[in-house]
Amino acid sequence: PPPIPLAQLSARIYDYVSSHPQGVTTQELCAYVYAGDPQGGPEWAEVSLRVLVWKLNKTHLRKRGLQVRGSGGPGSVYRLVTL
Numbered sequence: 001p002p003p004i005p006l007a008q009l010s011a012r013i014y015d016y017v018s019s020h021p022q023g024v025t026t027q028e029l030c031a032y033v034y035a036g037d038p039q040g041g042p043e044w045a046e047v048s049l050r051v052l053v054w055k056l057n058k059t060h061l062r063k064r065g066l067q068v069r070g071s072g073g074p075g076s077v078y079r080l081v082t083l
Contacts, residue, residue, distance in 0.1 A: 004064070009033055010056045013049075014080075017068050023077035026070070053078070 006014060012033045017024060024032075026046050033049060034041030042048045050070070057067050065083050070076040 004060050006056070006060060009052055010060070013052060013056055013068065014061075017078050018080045021079070023071075023079040026076045026078070029078055 016032045030045045030049055053068050061067050067081050069081050070078045
C-alpha cells in the first residue's frame with residue numbers, strides 16, 4: 001500500500017504498531033512514541049496516546065480499511081487490524 005502522510009507522533013504510533021503484529025502494550029507504545037522527548041512526554045502520556053490513536057484512526061486509517069485497536073483496560077495491547 002502507498003505510504004500514509006502522517007504527523008510525527010501519529011507516524012511513530014503507526015510505524016511501531018504495524019511492525020509488531022503480536023501487539024504492543026500501552027507502556028511500550030508510550031515509551032517509543034515519547035522517546036525523543038527529554039521530559040518523557042506529557043504528564044498524562046497514556047491519555048494523550050489514546051487521543052492520538054483515536055485521531056489517527058478517524059483521520060487516516062479507517063478510510064483505508066485499517067485501525068489501531070487497543071484491547072482496553074489496564075494492560076491494554078494495541079494492534080493494527082483490518083476492518
